[in-house]
Amino acid sequence: MSAFRIRPATGEDSRVLADMLVEAVNGNAERARSRVNVLEDPSFVRYIAGWKRPGDFGCVAEDANGVAVGACWARLFPADDPGSGFVAVGVPELTLGVYRQWRAQGAGRALLRELALAASAHGYARLSLSVERTNFAQRLYTSEGYVAVASGANADTMVRTVR
Numbered sequence: 001m002s003a004f005r006i007r008p009a010t011g012e013d014s015r016v017l018a019d020m021l022v023e024a025v026n027g028n029a030e031r032a033r034s035r036v037n038v039l040e041d042p043s044f045v046r047y048i049a050g051w052k053r054p055g056d057f058g059c060v061a062e063d064a065n066g067v068a069v070g071a072c073w074a075r076l077f078p079a080d081d082p083g084s085g086f087v088a089v090g091v092p093e094l095t096l097g098v099y100r101q102w103r104a105q106g107a108g109r110a111l112l113r114e115l116a117l118a119a120s121a122h123g124y125a126r127l128s129l130s131v132e133r134t135n136f137a138q139r140l141y142t143s144e145g146y147v148a149v150a151s152g153a154n155a156d157t158m159v160r161t162v163r
Ligand SMILES: CC(C)(COP(=O)(O)OP(=O)(O)OC[C@H]1O[C@@H](n2cnc3c(N)ncnc32)[C@H](O)[C@@H]1OP(=O)(O)O)[C@@H](O)C(=O)NCCC(=O)NCCS
Pocket: 023, 024, 025, 026, 027, 028, 096, 097, 098, 099, 102, 103, 104, 105, 106, 107, 108, 109, 110, 130, 131, 132, 135, 136, 137, 140
């Protein structure tokens, strides 16, 4: 296990969340949409726009020097403008990413677990997400209690109960 710690995400973490959004959009595939391409796409940028809004919550993993390792956060979407992993009003949708040099060292799982605790502390009963079926992260989510509830052409929507 590497040396990192996890803290709540604050309004100062927009840059880290933007970095991790770009990573999440690109997943584990080699194909890469550029940062600008992702951050100018309304269907993606809505996961971080205006961070940190009321209702937003998340966590950031940092190394021993306080440098961000990765982040996991969640946001609510309305039924008339749902996120890719929308299941119901009042169920926050999460995004997860870890900087490449820090992957496969336990940060992703640790962030996911911390976010579930934070969701419960915020009074939410469920968390949702969308993941491409080719992304190994789907196995990580399954092992953390997420269950596929809907399938699109390439991605599944998954949900877990947090309390
Ligand atoms: C998905 C991601 C967040 C996982 O974070 P991570 O810190 O690398 O994951 P962890 O080290 O906590 O490992 C979690 C599990 O995944 C497995 N894993 C890690 N890297 C893997 C890889 N490249 N291929 C297959 N499995 C892998 C680990 O073995 C671990 O399982 P185990 O506990 O049974 O051994 C990270 O790889 C990432 O940022 N990917 C790009 C963004 C992304 O795809 N986000 C999700 C979008 S839905």
